[in-house]
Amino acid sequence: MQANQLTLYVEGYFTNVWDASCFVALTEKRLEFTTARALLREGQGVPAALLEHTAISRIPALQHGDFWVTESLAIIEYLEEMFPAPGFPRMLPEDPRARARARQVMMWLRSDLRALRDERPWQSSIYPSPAAPMTRDAEREAAELVDLVVRLDAKGHLAGWNIMHADLTFTLMRLASSAYPLPDPAQRMLDLNLARPSIAAYVGHARPPNPPPRPRS
Numbered sequence: 001m002q003a004n005q006l007t008l009y010v011e012g013y014f015t016n017v018w019d020a021s022c023f024v025a026l027t028e029k030r031l032e033f034t035t036a037r038a039l040l041r042e043g044q045g046v047p048a049a050l051l052e053h054t055a056i057s058r059i060p061a062l063q064h065g066d067f068w069v070t071e072s073l074a075i076i077e078y079l080e081e082m083f084p085a086p087g088f089p090r091m092l093p094e095d096p097r098a099r100a101r102a103r104q105v106m107m108w109l110r111s112d113l114r115a116l117r118d119e120r121p122w123q124s125s126i127y128p129s130p131a132a133p134m135t136r137d138a139e140r141e142a143a144e145l146v147d148l149v150v151r152l153d154a155k156g157h158l159a160g161w162n163i164m165h166a167d168l169t170f171t172l173m174r175l176a177s178s179a180y181p182l183p184d185p186a187q188r189m190l191d192l193n194l195a196r197p198s199i200a201a202y203v204g205h206a207r208p209p210n211p212p213p214r215p216r217s
Contacts, residue, residue, distance in 0.1 A: 008075075009050060009061040012037035013212045014205045015123035017170040018072035018110070019060040024166045025076050027198035029088045073106060076163055091163040101157060102164040105148070109167050116141040120174035126203070127211035131178040142175055146186050153185040161196075169193035173203075 008026060010019040026033045038050065038059050051057050058070040062078065069078050080091055093099045115137035124131065134142065149168060152158050158165065172190045176182060182190065193199050 005065055006031055006033035007036055007063040008033055009036045009038050009059060009063070011059050011212075012208070013123065014202065014207050015121075015126055015212060016059065017122050017167070020170050020199075020202045021072045021106075021163060021167055022060045022062065022075045023202045024198045025079050025091050025163055027201060028091060028163070029079060029083050031079075031083060031088070073103075073110070093160070093162050098157070098162075102162050105152075105164050106167050109171055113141045113145065113171070116145070116174060120178060122170065122174055123211050125173040125177040126207065128177065129211075142180060145171060145175070146183060149186040149189060150183055153189065158189060165189070165193055166199055169199060 006026065008019070008022055010016065010023070014020075023035070038061075050059075050061055053063070053068040054061050054070045055068075056070050060072055060075060061068060061070045062075045064078075064082070069075055076091055085094070092102055115135060119134055119138045120131065149158075149172065169190055172182065172186060173194075176187075176190060194203065
C-alpha cells in the first residue's frame with residue numbers, strides 16, 4: 001500500500017486520543033500512511049477542505065484514495081475489513097464475544113467518563129500542568145475506569161493484545177499523569193502498552209512546543 005493512498009487527518013497538536021487509536025491501528029497493521037495536521041481553531045470547526053469530502057465532519061478523518069471516513073471506531077472497522085487477517089494483523093479479536101466486549105469497552109470510553117475527560121484532558125499527559133483536585137464525579141469515573149481494568153485483567157480479558165488495549169492505555173494516562181494511584185494490574189497494563197512501539201510512536205510524536213490554546217478532552 002503506497003503511503004500517499006492512506007492519509008490520516010489529525011488534530012495538529014497530536015493530543016487527541018481518538019486520533020491516537022487510528023494512528024495505532026494503522027501502525028499495528030503495518031500500513032504505510034501519512035498524517036495531515038488539521039489545526040482546529042475554537043469556534044471554527046474542521047477545515048473547509050474536509051467539509052467537502054466527509055459525510056460527518058470530524059477529526060480524525062481517514063482518506064483512502066477517493067474514499068473518506070470519519071469517527072475513530074468507523075475508521076478502525078474500515079481498516080479491519082479492507083486489510084483483513086491473515087495478511088494484516090487483527091485490531092479486534094477474532095472471537096465474536098471477545099470482539100463484542102472490545103467494542104463495548106471502546107464505545108464506553110468514548111461516550112462516558114465526561115467529568116474525567118474534562119478535568120484530566122489528555123494533553124496534560126504530554127504538556128504537564130498543575131491539576132486541581134478532581135470533583136466527586138471525576139473521582140467516581142476514575143474509580144470506574146480502574147475497576148474495569150482490574151476486572152478485565154482478573155478474568156483474562158486482557159490476554160492477547162487488541163486495539164481496546166490502546167484506548168484503555170491512553171485513558172489511564174489521564175490518571176497517571178496527575179499521580180493518581182493505580183493498582184498493580186492497571187499499572188502493569190499501562191507500562192506494557194506504553195512500551196509497545198505503535199503506542200510509543202504516538203506518545204513521542206513531534207509536537208509544537210506549546211500546548212493547544214484550550215484543553216482538549
